[in-house]
Amino acid sequence: MTTEYDVVVVGAGILGLATAYHIKRENPDKEVLVVEKRSAAGQGNTAKSAAMFRCFFYSNINLLLTSSTVDFYQHLQEELNVDLKIRWTGYLWLFSREKYEKIRPVLAEMSKMGLEYKIYETEELENTIGIKTCFEGDEEAKLMGLEEAHVGIFIPKAGSLDVDALVNFYASKFVEMGGKIQFSTEVKSLIVEPEHPLGIPGEPYFWQNPIVRGIHTNNGSIRAKTTVLAAGAWIPTLLDQLGIECYIKPKKRQIFCVKASTEQLRKLLYAKDFGPEGCIPFTILPKPSVYFKPAIEEEAFWISYGDEFPRAFLLEEEPQPEENFYEYGIYQVLVKYFPQFMGQKPYSAFAGLYAINTLDGQPLIFKENGLIVVGGASGSGIMKADAIGRIAAALYREEKYAELFGGKKFRVSDLGLKKRRITPEKFII
Amino acid sequence: MTTEYDVVVVGAGILGLATAYHIKRENPDKEVLVVEKRSAAGQGNTAKSAAMFRCFFYSNINLLLTSSTVDFYQHLQEELNVDLKIRWTGYLWLFSREKYEKIRPVLAEMSKMGLEYKIYETEELENTIGIKTCFEGDEEAKLMGLEEAHVGIFIPKAGSLDVDALVNFYASKFVEMGGKIQFSTEVKSLIVEPEHPLGIPGEPYFWQNPIVRGIHTNNGSIRAKTTVLAAGAWIPTLLDQLGIECYIKPKKRQIFCVKASTEQLRKLLYAKDFGPEGCIPFTILPKPSVYFKPAIEEEAFWISYGDEFPRAFLLEEEPQPEENFYEYGIYQVLVKYFPQFMGQKPYSAFAGLYAINTLDGQPLIFKENGLIVVGGASGSGIMKADAIGRIAAALYREEKYAELFGGKKFRVSDLGLKKRRITPEKFII
Structure with a gap:
């Protein structure tokens, strides 16, 4: 427990990586660590996807998230020569x-x-x-x-891509910028401490303004000023331990x-x-x-x-x-x-x-007690990952709006819990 | 698995008992069974309550539920000589x-x-x-x-009562009307069957219109035309097995x-x-x-x-x-x-x-796939129990409105999931 990171991101799936990438990109001086229980990136449920995308939604939020994300992927492939093997199958x-x-x-x-x-x-x-x-x-x-x-x-504006290539892009660029990824590290619980520790047995108590301060893992504890939980289907288990509802199943x-x-x-x-x-x-x-x-x-x-x-x-x-x-x-x-x-x-x-x-099928990006939660994409994580990463990075910087690829603004609180504002989707598979 | 009940209610806590009582009262010809894992009624979390009530809420729904329930309790005590030991402490x-x-x-x-x-x-x-x-x-x-x-x-319109006396009222009246309570019977899972069983291995499949048909317990299976889940804090565990979200924690x-x-x-x-x-x-x-x-x-x-x-x-x-x-x-x-x-x-x-x-702190009463769920009262179950029982009974009868004690009508779907319509509460402890 010697070092304290600025940010620790839990989960090297596509959402964790996109979030870590954008946080590091926007805050190059911050020490950002991604921890992942598997031995490589994108090997959990990210790897089990059909890897399809579509930019055809009734909900303006779904449309904005997917369009800007897919535009970014297309930009990577066509302008930056990152071969994502995009196929426009429709x-x-x-x-x-x-x-x-x-x-x-x-x-x-x-x-x-x-x-x-x-x-x-x-x-x-x-x-x-x-x-x-x-x-x-x-x-x-x-x-x-x-x-x-x-x-x-x-x-027509729909198709498939190569998830491994996408994972590799975010992971390698993140590491190139100085980010760290620690594999084979499973988070058991989150560190919760009083805002002002007093050394009372069993603290924090409710009047001590408790906040999240990092993670306890199978490889020891890692302290962080900000913890980002992007562990997909494992998010609710970790949040239940703290009594935080996220509506993810x-x-x-x-x-x-x-x-x-x-x-x-x-x-x-x-x-x-x-x-x-x-x-x-x-x-x-x-x-x-x-x-x-x-x-x-x-x-x-x-x-x-x-x-x-x-x-x-x-x-x-x-x-x-x-x-x-x-x-x-x-x-x-x-x-x-x-x-x-x-x-x-x-x-x-x-x-x-x-x-x-289970609230509405759209992603959840919120901050509570020093913890940022990024998840609940309900099977659409890959086609929204870049936008989600940018919005989570804006939340980290406490900005009201995120700028998505292509320049459009997105109100961060729209995907939060307290001021959530989404249009229900009418095109669902 | 010889008999099939019309209704089996899971849980002899205050909500299960009030529901069973009102279903039996309104449908005297129906065979209604309550199963309870403990050896007596009201011995779970119902017994752990501070047993307080108040008829002072901002939310019209909270107010209607508590007022009609407390009026009923007062009626029991003052007119029917059921000693509920009501104290108007305020x-x-x-x-x-x-x-x-x-x-x-x-x-x-x-x-x-x-x-x-x-x-x-x-x-x-x-x-x-x-x-x-x-x-x-x-x-x-x-x-x-x-x-x-x-x-x-x-x-002033607030106080405490004797929960045991209240539990005893509902349980004994339910049994007097011909209802049955089976104790020491723990529900392990719910019976789910296709609408039209075909004998296919592993059925029901998704195209078979699956519905709940009773319960599997430590004392064998019990079939029922309608299953009512009123198991309080245990509801989400049983519903998770079926992929039904109830937002209860x-x-x-x-x-x-x-x-x-x-x-x-x-x-x-x-x-x-x-x-x-x-x-x-x-x-x-x-x-x-x-x-x-x-x-x-x-x-x-x-x-x-x-x-x-x-x-x-x-x-x-x-x-x-x-x-x-x-x-x-x-x-x-x-x-x-x-x-x-x-x-x-x-x-x-x-x-x-x-x-x-965790949606809004108010009770949930909904029907899905042949299953009625009654719970989520968030610590206010005793002060709302009679109204909740009447609303659940109305849902059982597929009536749009329930009549609460005192004669007021209550739209059943207001406490459901699909057409839920509640006023947020502004007076919360």
Whole structure:
């Protein structure tokens, strides 16, 4: 307990790294340390992402966070030659006619905001991707409550990137600027002390104005003037110890990888008529909203579904994918729309934890008792990471506004708890 | 698993019992079972309460819940001869001049709503209860951030009751009507099944419309058409297993009992000039808001403080009071205002868990996937129990409005999650 850092950031996932990077960039004289329990950066739930992004949201906050972040990634790739392997595959959202009619006014508003999309009518969908758009006479589909796919909404400003490359950018630049990363260091609890220590047994007591002063880890205690908690799904466990509510809950998400091993599936994978990548977009079925990503580099589809009730809020170090979840869950739905997948089994699968903000699904960036909390991105952390890092850095500097990449201002308190001000999202997978 | 109840209520605390009572009363033909892990009713955190009530709130919802509940208790005692040992001690809220000036407009509004209170000026306070109202020259008090007590607000419609008697009323009447209570039965998890079971391994899957169908306990499974979760601080653990967010967190609260063993303390305890009981009211200090209850029947004070950060959200079966929390926490604050307590130590102490609703501190009554959740009363469960029971019973019957005691209507969805509509409280201990 000899040194005291200016800032210690807990977690070298994408949000912790982006935050550490921007704090160090804006405050080069400050000593900033990132601690990470794994042996390398971005190896936790950051590595379990499908690594998709889209700049198409109804909520102005979601839109601002993603657009400025993706613009920054594009800037890195195109102007700074950081190869993030961005693929502009686009997103294809499938709706029943009824749902589409309901969502039309929202789309019209989004169009006015300058967001681009293209409509695909039923026949076009059938022709381009061979999707089944009518379940008439299919008793099973009815029993399963499947909604038919009548309309497709294609969103061009969306795609995928290479998360490892992104992690590597933030981590290496942070270290180049003089930041430190300490691996294999697991935070057990936070140091809490009275503002003015008196040496009373068991202090701090409530009248002593207690504040966070660093971390207790498996490698000893590390003192810091400011502690930043960016530990994703582990945030609530550490905050519960201090009675701080953050509304974050962990939930398992699974991805199943299926090869395009037949002529039909390759035809589906390399569907033309969409974006510049010459492949099917990231595609979201109507209901239940099973979705898949075109994983061109491995000639495969990554298939997933975000199940709610009764999927537990459960913190696991190594969450495992469940074969039955594919076989009896996802697959049963998928083949009803895309018979091309009939008989296909995954050659690979993995699972990670979303850190879900159960209040509204949008990120949480707040300061309480000397502690900054950055998390709850609810599965959208990668596509918002740069903006989140800049906002957290502004909070660290006690600035009212953050400047996002591209120059737009963002009111820091909008993502806080006390003066939170967000527009509910109407486009959710 | 032979029988199926119409309703199984988890928890024989005050909220579970009030809910079971009103469901059975309104639906005499339904088979209603209460299960409780302890060997008798009201032995969990219900028994750890200070058993105070007040009908003085800014939030119209808080006011309606408490007023109708206390009116019902008064009706029980005065008209039905149920001896609840109600004592109208009143509440005495102490404020610094500054805080009082801030709160004056709120009080004026409350006065217009018909709420009664009486102001005690500094000198009156000094004379009636011998409180120290000036910390000038007291460096310690300054360091501790104590606010001076300049103004007292006395609320007459407030007091204490005998929780055991209340628990006994609900439990015995429920059983008289044909309800059953099964003790020593601990719920391990909830039964979740597909709406239409198909016998698929690991069902229900997400496309099967899963619903709650009863409980798994240490004494086997119990099926029910409707399950009501009223398990207080244990609610979030059971809901986490199903991925249902309820925003409830457990937090320890401690009560220290100090005898009025000196002439000065007896003078304080039996202070005149307040309510009809001829004793000091339940008294709340300015800041930190240490508070105490006059426990006349044992000639004592029950002293407490609701500490926030860094008090953990921690679920414990038998939470223990902490001697140091009295000695270095509460006592240090208390003697600054009331030197009468100098040198006094507690002869008894106990601790319980609040089930805090971290959204807004008001009760949660909602239905999701066949499950009714009743909880989160945040320390005000006893003073709101009857109204909460009636609202939960209305939710069970799928009625839009509940009729509270006295005839007022209450919109059931106002305490739900989806259409929650509450007025934030401005009078909080």
